[in-house]
Amino acid sequence: MSTLPSLSTSSRNTSFPFPSIYSFPPFFTRQPNSQTWTSQLSLWNSLILAYCRYNRIWRIDLNTAIEWDLFNNRDINRSLKLETCKEVLDSMVMKGDAEWVSGSGSHVSKNTSAIIYWRRPEEWANIIADWIDSTGQKNTILTLYEIAEGDLSLSQDFRGIDPTILRKALDVLIRRGQAQIMKSADGEEAGVKFFGSQ
Amino acid sequence: MTMRRGVGLAAFDNHQRTAQQYSDLGSTILQTHISELTDQLLTFQAALKKFAQSHADEIRSDPVFRSEFVKMCSAIGVDPLASSSANKKGSFWAELLGSDVNDFFFELAVRIIEICRRARDVNGGLMLVEDVKGRINSVPGRPPVSQEDIVRAVNTLAPLGHGFGIVRLANKDFIRSVPQELSRDQAVAIEATQALGYISVPILRDNLAWETARCIAVLDDLVASGLVWVDEHARPKEYWTPSWIRQ
Numbered sequence: 001m002s003t004l005p006s007l008s009t010s011s012r013n014t015s016f017p018f019p020s021i022y023s024f025p026p027f028f029t030r031q032p033n034s035q036t037w038t039s040q041l042s043l044w045n046s047l048i049l050a051y052c053r054y055n056r057i058w059r060i061d062l063n064t065a066i067e068w069d070l071f072n073n074r075d076i077n078r079s080l081k082l083e084t085c086k087e088v089l090d091s092m093v094m095k096g097d098a099e100w101v102s103g104s105g106s107h108v109s110k111n112t113s114a115i116i117y118w119r120r121p122e123e124w125a126n127i128i129a130d131w132i133d134s135t136g137q138k139n140t141i142l143t144l145y146e147i148a149e150g151d152l153s154l155s156q157d158f159r160g161i162d163p164t165i166l167r168k169a170l171d172v173l174i175r176r177g178q179a180q181i182m183k184s185a186d187g188e189e190a191g192v193k194f195f196g197s198q
Numbered sequence: 199m200t201m202r203r204g205v206g207l208a209a210f211d212n213h214q215r216t217a218q219q220y221s222d223l224g225s226t227i228l229q230t231h232i233s234e235l236t237d238q239l240l241t242f243q244a245a246l247k248k249f250a251q252s253h254a255d256e257i258r259s260d261p262v263f264r265s266e267f268v269k270m271c272s273a274i275g276v277d278p279l280a281s282s283s284a285n286k287k288g289s290f291w292a293e294l295l296g297s298d299v300n301d302f303f304f305e306l307a308v309r310i311i312e313i314c315r316r317a318r319d320v321n322g323g324l325m326l327v328e329d330v331k332g333r334i335n336s337v338p339g340r341p342p343v344s345q346e347d348i349v350r351a352v353n354t355l356a357p358l359g360h361g362f363g364i365v366r367l368a369n370k371d372f373i374r375s376v377p378q379e380l381s382r383d384q385a386v387a388i389e390a391t392q393a394l395g396y397i398s399v400p401i402l403r404d405n406l407a408w409e410t411a412r413c414i415a416v417l418d419d420l421v422a423s424g425l426v427w428v429d430e431h432a433r434p435k436e437y438w439t440p441s442w443i444r445q
Contacts, residue, residue: 025396026427026438033424039319040427078431 015069016054019047028071028078030087044088049097053118058162059101062086062112089114096120101164115164124158124169129178131156132194141182141191144170250299258302261344268299268350306343306351309334311362314375321440322424323376324365324388329441330373345371368392372441378423383416388425388439395442397426398434 021027021043031037051057051070062085065071071080080088090111092098098114119127128147132138135152147153148161158166170192173179177195184190256263313333317325327348335342352373355362361377368389374380380388390397390405402413417437420426429436 020443024427024438024440024443025432025436026429029428029430031427033322033421035319035322035424036427042319078429 016051018073019050022047022073023076025076025078028073028080030081030084041088041091045092045095045097048088048092048116049118052116056160057116058160058165059113059115060089060098062089062114086111092116115162117165119157121165121168121172124161124165125172125176125178127156127158128169129173129194131158138194141193143191147192257299259341261342261347264299264302265344265346303347303351303354306334306347307355310348310351310373311355311375314362314373318375319424322426323374323378324380324425324441325373325375326441327364327371327373348373381416381419383412384419384423384425387416387420391426391437391439391442396429396436396438398432398436400434 027040027043031040048060048070052060062082066080066082066085071085072078089098089100093100093114096117098116100111100114102113131153137152142150144163144166148158148163148166153159158169161169170179170181173194174181179195180193182190182193250257250267253263253267257267258264310330313330314323314325327345331343331345331348334340334348349364349371352362352364361375363374363379365372365374365380365385367385370392386406387397387402390402394401397417399410399413399417402408402416403410408416417426420437421428426437426439429438
């Protein structure tokens with residue numbers, strides 16, 4: 001019944017090492033006591049970030065993710081309800097660990113898809129800037145595709161990064177004056193030029 | 199001193215004089231005793247101080263030695279942890295024994311308070327001493343503490359009104375870090391969770407011969423106090439103690 005998310009990039013051979021709270025049956029029930037619920041939210045938050053980081057998952061689409069082993073522990077036969085999952089993601093968005101985005105497809109339902117910041121955009125910005133420096137790519141122009149999927153980023157943490165997150169990271173660098181959007185003759189966006197970190 | 203029984207008034211006079219002599223003698227003996235005792239005490243004080251100072255390292259790093267030392271102090275009526283004021287150095291014995299014993303338990307108490315504070319939302323302020331010990335000892339680079347050390351440290355906190363205390367349930371020691379004490383029914387119900395990790399209305403009803411209403415009341419109580427987590431997928435509903443979560 002529970003499935004693994006489809007992983008676009010090659011990932012680990014061993015499955016995610018779940019913490020002991022994952023085997024605690026009440027963890028999958030929305031707790032009625034508000035203090036207990038606060039601690040439960042925090043535990044789910046950490047678990048989701050760790051799981052996404054381990055499996056290199058950039059976004060969660062509620063309707064499909066609800067089938068993942070993350071939210072279904074087959075060993076103890078417990079599953080998190082969709083509404084509770086949404087409450088958890090709402091709280092992550094409030095904390096800045098996730099952001100609601102419009103879902104894919106023409107049927108755009110509100111708040112069912114979220115990008116997950118297992119690294120915040122500022123962190124990604126720093127990592128990309130360091131990579132530009134260490135690979136001597138200062139003053140070159142790179143497309144977003146080249147950054148995420150090019151040969152030089154093969155072993156990087158941002159390999160296969162979700163375009164929306166990459167955008168936000170680049171926005172940080174642009175604000176810092178470390179990068180600039182380059183447009184081609186017809187005004188189309190051609191790529192990003194990096195000036196290197198200070 | 200010989201006693202001579204006189205007759206008449208002379209006898210009365212004699213009696214008084216004799217009584218006075220006894221009283222004087224008593225005082226003299228007492229005085230001698232007092233000064234002997236004082237000498238002995240001073241010698242003893244010096245020896246105890248020297249012992250504590252020369253074994254300071256062992257007291258700090260070895261839980262077994264520490265335990266024996268504290269037991270020895272208690273046996274001779276010395277409480278190395280006693281504070282006569284809020285100032286931890288106010289105790290006569292703390293001065294005498296050096297601050298090491300006091301410091302050790304004070305620092306331990308601070309760490310315990312911090313661990314309990316952080317876990318309060320998860321466990322409602324009731325935590326197994328064993329779990330606290332596990333967390334303290336998981337920090338590398340420090341000498342290990344024993345369950346006894348933790349219980350002692352918590353007991354020094356109790357009179358200071360922090361709401362801390364040791365609760366013994368189902369033969370295990372728990373630290374209570376909130377002022378509210380467990381009611382009798384709550385305590386019995388928590389004890390019942392130690393068998394399977396959870397309780398339910400039927401479990402309480404069948405094992406304790408409680409009426410359903412009483413079972414429901416105590417379970418609601420425990421939820422309201424944040425002492426148990428609810429598992430609504432289970433039929434019947436189960437109430438779990440978070441101490442069951444293995445770290």
